[in-house]
Amino acid sequence: MLFCIHAYAENSTSPHDLVLIANPDSRTPMSISRETARAIFAMRQRSLDDSGAAIEVFVLPDASPVHSRFAKQVLGIYPSQLRLAWDRGVYSGTGQAPNQVTNQAQMLDRIANTTNGVGYVEREWVDERVRAIPLR
Amino acid sequence: MNASAQYRYDKRRWPRRLSCLLPLLCYQADSSLAAVNNLQIHGFLSQTLLYTDRNHFFGADGNLSADYTELGLNASLRPSSRVLVAAQVMARRVGDSASDGSPQLDYGVVDYQPYTSASANAGFQIGRGKLPLGIYNQTRDVAFTRPGILLPQSIYFDRTRNLGLAADGVMTYVERRLSNGTLRFNFGVGVPLKDDDVERALGFQGHPTRIDPKASMISQLQYEHDGGRVVAAISTARVKADIEEIGGRRLDGEFYFQPIIFSAQYNAEHWNLTMEYALRKREFSGLSNPALNSQVTGESAYLQYTRLLSEDWRWLLRYDLAISDRDDRWGYRQSEVSGSPAYSAYARDWTTGLQWSVTPRLLLAAEYHYVTGTFWLTDRDDASKRWNLLLMQMTLRF
Numbered sequence: 332m333l334f335c336i337h338a339y340a341e342n343s344t345s346p347h348d349l350v351l352i353a354n355p356d357s358r359t360p361m362s363i364s365r366e367t368a369r370a371i372f373a374m375r376q377r378s379l380d381d382s383g384a385a386i387e388v389f390v391l392p393d394a395s396p397v398h399s400r401f402a403k404q405v406l407g408i409y410p411s412q413l414r415l416a417w418d419r420g421v422y423s424g425t426g427q428a429p430n431q432v433t434n435q436a437q438m439l440d441r442i443a444n445t446t447n448g449v450g451y452v453e454r455e456w457v458d459e460r461v462r463a464i465p466l467r
Numbered sequence: 468m469n470a471s472a473q474y475r476y477d478k479r480r481w482p483r484r485l486s487c488l489l490p491l492l493c494y495q496a497d498s499s500l501a502a503v504n505n506l507q508i509h510g511f512l513s514q515t516l517l518y519t520d521r522n523h524f525f526g527a528d529g530n531l532s533a534d535y536t537e538l539g540l541n542a543s544l545r546p547s548s549r550v551l552v553a554a555q556v557m558a559r560r561v562g563d564s565a566s567d568g569s570p571q572l573d574y575g576v577v578d579y580q581p582y583t584s585a586s587a588n589a590g591f592q593i594g595r596g597k598l599p600l601g602i603y604n605q606t607r608d609v610a611f612t613r614p615g616i617l618l619p620q621s622i623y624f625d626r627t628r629n630l631g632l633a634a635d636g637v638m639t640y641v642e643r644r645l646s647n648g649t650l651r652f653n654f655g656v657g658v659p660l661k662d663d664d665v666e667r668a669l670g671f672q673g674h675p676t677r678i679d680p681k682a683s684m685i686s687q688l689q690y691e692h693d694g695g696r697v698v699a700a701i702s703t704a705r706v707k708a709d710i711e712e713i714g715g716r717r718l719d720g721e722f723y724f725q726p727i728i729f730s731a732q733y734n735a736e737h738w739n740l741t742m743e744y745a746l747r748k749r750e751f752s753g754l755s756n757p758a759l760n761s762q763v764t765g766e767s768a769y770l771q772y773t774r775l776l777s778e779d780w781r782w783l784l785r786y787d788l789a790i791s792d793r794d795d796r797w798g799y800r801q802s803e804v805s806g807s808p809a810y811s812a813y814a815r816d817w818t819t820g821l822q823w824s825v826t827p828r829l830l831l832a833a834e835y836h837y838v839t840g841t842f843w844l845t846d847r848d849d850a851s852k853r854w855n856l857l858l859m860q861m862t863l864r865f
Contacts, residue, residue, distance in 0.1 A: 360585065366644040367585045369694050375642065375649075378548050378583040385548030387505070393827065408694040409736050411775075416695075418612050423597045423605035424553035424574040427507050427543050 346455035349401045351464045352439075354448045358384045362467040369406050371449060373416040374426045388429040389441050389450035397435065401451045405466065510540040511864040513610045518857040522841060522850040525625075526562015534562025535858075537608050539573065549590075551578040557608060561625070563845065565663035573597075573608070574633055591639040599653045599687040600631055600702045601728045601743050607632070610862040614741070614773050614783050615820040616834045617858065620843040621767035621789030622728060622745050627668045629660045630706055630724060634683065648692040655685045659706055667845070669710070669722060678722065679709040700730040710754070720754035738774040743767075746793075766790040779824045783834070787816040789842050811847035814840035820858075830862040 351368060353359040359379055363371075370376035371388060378384055391398040393410055402410045420426025432438045435452045442448040443460035457463050515535035517527040526534030541555035554575035560568035574597050580590030597605040606612040607623055636657020643650045659680045666678050689700040706724040725748040732741045747765040754760050769787035776782055790796050791812040798812025820834030836856040841847045 363585060364644070364646075366647065366649065370642075370644060370649065376583075376588065377545070377551070377580060378588075379585055381582070381584050383548045383580075383583055385545060406694060409734070412695050412734060415612065418609065419606050421507070421509050421543065422511075422539070422541065422555065422609040422612060424541070424543070424555060424576045424592070425551075425578070425597075425605070427505065427545065427551070428509070 346453065348454045349397070349405050349451055350454050350457055351405065351449070351451050351466065352442055352457060352461040353450075353464050354442055354446055355460075355462045357386070357447045357449070357462075358382060359386075359449065359462070359464055362465045365405075365407065365466050368466055369408060372402075372406055372429070373408070373413060374420050374429055375416070384447060386447045386449050387445050389432050389438055389445075389448060390429045391435070391438065392431060392433070397451075397453065405451070505545045506542065507544075508540070508542050509865060511538070511609060511611070511862060513537040513860055513862040515616060515858055515860040519854060521854040522844055523563060523846050524844060524856060525564070527856075532562055534560065536560045536568065537610070539609065541573075549580050549583070551580075552576070553578070559608060564625075565629075576638075586644045587642060589639075589641040591637055593637050595633050595635050596638045596655065596657070597633050598631060598655070598659075598685050598704070599689075600685070600704060600726070601745075602698070602700065602730050602732060602741065604631065610832070610860060611830050611864060614771060614781075615785070615818065615822070616832050616860045617818075617836070619743070619767075619769040619771065619785060619787040619818075620814065620816065621769055621787050622743055624789070624843050626843055626845060627665045629662045629665055630680070630708075631704065631726070632660055634659045634685070636682070638685075648690060651687075651689040651691070653685070653687045653689075656682060657685075659683055659708075661708070664845075669708075677711045679711070681707040681709060683707050696734055698730070698732040698734070700728075702726075702728040702730070710751070720760070721752050723748070723750040723752070725750075736775075738772065741769075741771040741773075743769055763792045764794075766793050766796075781822040781824075783818065783820040783822070785816075785818040787814075787818065789814045789816075789840075791842055807847065808841075808852070810840045810852040811850070812840075812842060814838055814842040814844075828864055830860075830864070832858075832860045832862070834858045834860075 379386055393414055399410050402408050402413055417428045421428050432441055435456045438450050438452055439461060442450050516533055517525050517535055518531045519527040519529060521529055526532040538558040539555055543553035545551050555573040556570050557573035558568050558570045559566040572595055574595050576592040576594040576596050578590060578592045580588055582589040599605055601622055603618050603623060607618055634657030636655060638653060638655035641652045661678055661680050666676055669678055683706040685704040687700060687702040691698050704726055708722045710720040710722050726745055728743055728745040730743045733739060745767040750762040752760050767789050769785055771785040773781055773783045795801055798809035801812050802809040817837045822832045824830055839853050841850040844850050
């Protein structure tokens, strides 16, 4: 498969575009850099600002096509690399694994009910319970 | 606090020791990522079968052996956003080694991160931490983080594994995000672990020797480019230990081990290429018998290619070279001086293997090594020059 990075852009309109989402009450900035997004989903970033407020990361299963598209298109990382990064953190005492949800509906529920929740869904799923965070 | 394991292990005792942990391996959460108030529990079990046609390795000696088992159980918790507490107990049983299956604290740390922002973080770990040497060291005993069953023995040698495995002390880290990459720096000071294998490997011709690790240091600078497409690292350590001969003439010397490892890796979607090169300086000094004082620099290098054949199958091809002494690459001088075979001073290892991820929780692997030289064996001197090693491994995880 030809791999190209397609960072989410403001004018992108496909309902299947992937969007990074956060709980509206979270301290997540209005936009974040792709390198920071990579660090969040690789579980190397425990907080987003110097307040030290923790973030809770949610992901879909490794085998989910939505997860794979998010990893490749938004983060520019292969899902296997993410899995390896989590494993290396968990088994060396330097990090934890993300919370896994089964589908996008559950992703929305968990983000809406977790103060510092961060995750992703396809654009058509975004509703008023969560906040979309554009990548800059 | 590393209880020196009894060298002699009892085959009948070991399953009972571990049986208390086994129910935990059957623990099933709703998902593999159990998180209850961010308490996470994970574990793994690997059982390996080995066959060697000649030499003695991991309990195999010209036969089939099942004496290679790895079992780990860890828990981690974030009581506050700046603190991570994590510990892992590991039981490792390897034939003919100090790893007798008794549970050991593999790591146990409190990680405090006082500085954090969107583009950087910095903190330190206190306790027993795994050492960031090269690409694979920190999770070297965890099968699904390895490209194959055995890591390249030239750098991740198992003969004196404990000296480079973990240390009791403090590890500081700084991570900085750049526009399309991340720079990471680790610096640590601590006392490395030891076990009977280390004492056997560093001892002098059968004299029982006591090795006392002293405060040592380690550092690693790592750069990850474009989400890990390119990884480059330099790792260095300066490990110090006191040497004392037990019984007979007293030796009060020092042993220094100073490896420097250069690592480079390219990750594409379906393949990756890894190269690591190391210089390993070993120095004995202050020994009462001046003939035993020496300074030797060894050399290690491997080139490794892995390819995804399908979603679940990965193929590995590797060439690995270990040299005991750069100034005596093929061991001729050593052979003249000590009478040991020249080929005990090096090892060339061609490896090919397959990993099959049957399910996310089950990994099967098979691997074949064609080795020339016996440098990384425990009983180097009466071993054959050319030998074959075949391994099969099953790993369960949760």
